[in-house]
Amino acid sequence: MTSSESISTEDVRLRPPSVDQLLAWPVMARLSAIHGRPLVLEAVRNLLAQWREQAEPFNDTDFAADVEQSVLSTVSPSQRRVFNLTGTVLHTNLGRAPLPQEAIEAMVAVASGASNLEFDLEKGKRGDRDDHVEDWVCRLTGAEAATVVNNNVAAVLLVLNTLARRKEVVVSRGELIEIGGAFRLPDIMARAGCKLHEVGTTNRTHPRDFEEGISSRTGLLMKAHTSNYRIEGFTAEVAEADLATIAHTHQIPLAVDLGSGSLLDMTTLGLPAEPTVRGTLEQGVDVVTFSGDKLLGGPQAGIIAGRRDLIAKIRKNPLKRALRCDKQTLAALEAVLRLYGNPDIVAQRVPALRLLSRPEPAIRQTADTLIGPLSRWAGQDWHLDVTEVRSQIGSGSLPLDLLPSAAVRLTPQGGNKRHRGRQLKALSSRLRQLPIPVIGRIADEALLLDCRCLEDAGPLVAQLEAGGSEP
Secondary structure (H helix, E strand, O other): OHHHHHHOOOOOOOOOOOHHHHHHHHHHHHHHHHHHHHHHHHHHHHHHHHHHHOOEEHHHHHHHHHHHHHHHHOOOOOOOOEOOOEEEEOOOOOOOOOHHHHHHHHHHHHHOOOOOOEOOOOOOEEEOHHHHHHHHHHHHOOOOOOEEEEHHHHHHHHHHHHHHHHOOEEHHHHHEEEEEEEHHHHHHHOOOOOOEEEEOOEOOOOOOHHHHOOOOOOOEEEEEOOOOOOOOOEOOOOOOOHHHHHHHHHHOOOEEEOOOOEEHHHHHHHOOOOOOOHHHOOOOOOOOEEEEOOOOOOOOEEEEEEHHHHHHHHHHHHHHHHHHHHHHHHHHHHHHHHOOOOOHHHHHHHHHHHHOOOOOHHHHHHHHHHHHHHHHHHHOOOEEEEEEEEEEEEOEEEEEEEEEEEEEEEEOOOHHHHHHHHOOOOOHHHHHHHHHHHOOEEOOEEEEEOOOOOOOOOOHHHHHHHHOOOO
C-alpha cells in the first residue's frame, strides 16, 4: 500500500466500516481497477467474516494489507516454475520433460493467432492435423503412417478399441503392467471394450503359450514393455520377431506399447539400452505406441506408428477426435521431431537428453557453487556438504538404472531423531516458499538437493541471497 493510499480513518477501531465504505478506500479502488471489483469484494467479505470470528479490534492498515494479499494470491498462477532438485529427471509430478527453446517458440507462434491446424495451404481445403507431425514420425521410425493423441494411455486405449473391440487380446501375464496413477492395462482393456486373455506365467512366457491362446475370438496380440519394473532370474519372454511371426501366421495384428519410446540408441549417450521405435517396427510389429514427453523429450502426447491400413482405421475411430492434441502440442512435437532429424545436435538441443547425459563433474561443480549461498540461507543449525548420489530417469523409464550424480546434503545439527525430522520438513517447506520453489528429497536424515537438473545455478543463488539467512 503506497503513501497516497494511506487510510484517513482511525487505524484501530472497535467496529469496521461498512463494505461500501471499505471498497471506497484508495487501495481497494486500485485493486478493483487492476483485478476487478468482484475479487476485491469477495476478499473483503471473507476477511470481515474472519474478523467477526476473532472478535478483536479492527485495524484499518492490517485489513487493507490482508485484502491486497488475498487478491494477489487469488490471481497468482497456480502452476509455477520450480527447481527440480529431486534427482528424478523425468518427474511426472513436476511436468516430465522440459521443452527445447525451439518447441516453446513454435507453441507461442501458433498460440498467438490463427494457424493452418487443419487447413491445407497448397490446396486451399480442409486438412488433417496429423499432417504436421506424421512425416517426421515416419522418417524417424520407418513407420508407414502415424497419428498422435494426448498421451500414451490414450494411444493404447485407441489402438485396443479400434483393433480388438469385442474381441480378445492375448498378453503375457508378466506384462500386465500398472502405469502411473493406478492405470492398469487390464482396466484399460476393459474400457476399450476388449477381453483380456492372459498367457504364460509371471516370470516365464513361451511362444507356445501365445499359439495356444489364439482362437477365433482373438483380435490382437499385444506386448507391453515393462518400463516401470523388471523381472530378473529364471525368466523367459517372447521376442517381438517371434510374436510377429505367430500373429501374421494367424492373420492377427501385433501391437507393442513401448511406454517411453526412444528414437535414439541411448547407449550412444552413455545411458542404459532402451528399445527404439524403429528397432521394434523392424521386428515385424504392426503398431507401436509411445510417449512424447518421456525419453523423446517433447510435450505430453501419445504417438501411434505402424502399418498404413491399421493407422487409417485408428484415425476413423470416433474416439480419435476426443483424444486428439491441440495446436500448441502439435507445434511443439513437430519442433522436437525436427531436432531429431540432425543426430549431431539432438542430444544437446533436447533438454531431457542433455540432462540425462550430463557428466558428473559438471553436476558436482554446480553443487559446489550452491554450498556458500545455501549455508548462509539455511543458518547455523545446518551442516552442508556435497555428496555422491544416484539420479533416476523417471516416469517408468529404465527404473533400475541409476545415474551417478552429486547433491548438496543439508544435515540438521543436534536434537533427537524426531526433532531432526521436524527440522527437515520445515526446511523443505521454506525451500518451497521461495519465489521459484526448490523441490529436493529427504533421505537418510538429510535433505538432498540433486544438481543434475540444475544447469544454471545463477537464478537459485540470486533468490537465496535475496532471502537472507535463517528466518
